[in-house]
Amino acid sequence: MSLAEVVLSIMFVGLIAYGLFGGADFGAGIWDLLAGGTRHGARQRDLIERSIAPVWEANHVWLIFVLVVLWTAFSGAFAAVVSTLYIPLTLAAFGMIARGAAFAFRKSISTLAMRRFLGAGFALSSLVTPYFLGAVVGGVASGRVPPGVAAGDVVTSWVNPTSVLGGVLAVLVCAYLAAVFLCADARRDGATDLAEEFRARALGTAAVTGAVGIAGLFVLRADAPLLFDGLTGRAAPAVVVSVVAGTAAIVYLATRRYAHARVASALAVTAILVGWALAQYPYILVGEVTIEEAARGRATLVAMLVTLVAGAVILLPALAYLYLLFQRSPEPGSGAVSSDGVRSGGI
């Protein structure tokens, strides 16, 4: 592995983390949207809010991490991708603003109308943002971004079969991950009925995602032959792992082993992302620019590697502590903090 590939791989680990954790947060927003009327959906929305409130900001930073590594180590390719695909990226960024702000503000507001408005903002943007990010991936993976600033078509680079497939799959995968994660959260809180609801949703989304995935192979064969060849060739083992892990997750869900289902689902999603990376290797801009060609100077890559390793040493324990702290059941007697950790002390 070359230095550039090492740096890019670390970036890709960040991308996977964003896909899993950030993706599940987006998915939670999608279920918030579909939770039903004010009264009926209240408990589900409460569960969703409690499980993502402490962690969504940290999960969101993975995306920033991906962006900064790309623009520093692969500046030219980054400039090409972002300037060509600026429309879906702008829309995704707007979605993130609407989503983060609405979510954070909702819990500080008590009037029903305002909560509904903010809730709708949060939920709709949770649907919109992963779609556009998936469309961006589709544009890159189908080789629609040529090198150079704004050299590609600013419309057809993300309005095309592969991008639509990418967008739809992203939404489905987010919704699926969230449903699986929420099963375990609901059970830990003792809400068995909610766990059952999310289990049914997880199984349903799994079926739809599988069907779209299979149909997607035909789309790719017609629209992105290079990617298709990679997925059925070099990346085939990753695709197989994804299918096996996905099937295992369904079995675990069916037998209500939610902790196992989480791991298997995460593995399935990880494998499919790795599959994408393998399929388009060694290109960073498919068919045009390889990783080596796009990599910047050695001093920058070394500085980057030092930073990434040193940063990980600080970051990972802190992140682990965050998750452990909020995955523990709330201590008895602290129920007042449930839906909004800082409400009770507002003297």
Place this chain on the structure above:
Amino acid sequence: MDAWDVVADAAENLYPARMQMALSLGWHIIFSCFGIAFPLLTVFTEWRGHRRGDAVLTGLAHTWAKAMGVLFAAGAVSGTLLSFEMGILWPGLMDRFGEIYGFPFVLEGFAFFIEAIFVGIYLFGWNRLSPRAHMLSALPMIASGMAGAFFVVTANAWMNNPTGFRLDGDGRVIDARPWAAMFGPSTWPQVVHMLLGAYMVAGFTIASVYAVGMLRGRRDRRHHLGLLIPLTLAAAVTPVQIVVGDWIANTVAENQPAKLAAMEGLYRTTAGAPLTVGGLYYDEGLHYGLEIPKALSLLIHHDPNGVVQGLEEFPADERPPVNVVHLAFDTMVGLGSALLLLAVVLGFTWWRRRRIPRTPWFLRAVAVSGVAAVLALEAGWVTTEVGRQPWIVYGIMRTAEAVSPAPGLFLGFYAVVVIYLLLTALTVFVLRRMARSGDTPAPQEVDAEPPDRSPGEVALR
């Protein structure tokens, strides 16, 4: 695609791209100030509360933590938009200089990550952690807030004084040294100026909220402390900021003489140059301003007859827009001086009488000090950013060369205007709601609505 091609023109994109960046950054910079300074104030108050067993102080800290959560979320999402815009609006800059300019942002990414993690732990661990563990969890938040500011300002300082690389014959970067690039001549003065500015903005703004409450008759201990703690921090920092201001002006004079000339509206290179306050710049000179003889030479060279370079030294297409820069600079200095006066009044009264001044005029001044500090921050930022024009990388790359030529880009500007109007309205609305519901009802308002919602309303959402 023909219709698109008509507008596919970088020149057409320059103005809206600049305005979009200005709006996004100008909005974000206020919230990042709170991200830097608010944790310090909150955890200090929490610590005093625990030490003295003072429920008013812990209650105050708890309210601040909630407000901090809202402000941090607003800062995080607006910062995300910026990281997209860096590539969307200025791909030319990223393409050519990303490996140097981008590197501090990698470090900032980690700082932001740590901050986000510990904000989550601090806010949501309020009742899960012991007081000691809870307060300790705030320390990484404070440190990473400061570190993040350092890294971002480093990148900006590099745009003002690019170092740490060489260019080959075609203008391509060779021999990039990203660590060295972080420590150019502008870095330290800019970083210190920004950090102190953040403490001033947060301190004066929070104090002003309680000053308004006190003016409305809420003279309880909570309001008293809510005013005193942030105001003390801001007042202590203000005189230092004035000294740092002199340091940064000297750095600018040395490294970016065109910016300094624009700040002072000075056209002719002059020995014994006067300092002109206010005025309008046209016909190669400032008109209607208030001149203080020889003051500029004295400030810059610490010599009343020192020679200060004027705009005439630079080709017309390398001069920044003088009026904007000069008036923004005067606004910053004027407001900074007014805040210094406020700090002196507070310090004097405290020294002689061990209490805050009792006159309503003092409270009124504190009540507007928050707005003044924010305006001074924005004016200072306009001074340094507009003063750098027409360069995006000073002396090397013009802003016009960096802007994206993508068709339709200007539409993004209108969208951003709408989004930020909404976001601002919502943020203000939410903070006002919180201010109302988080307060202990004062004796005179016991018949006001209860601070917490009824259980029925919580279920109904």
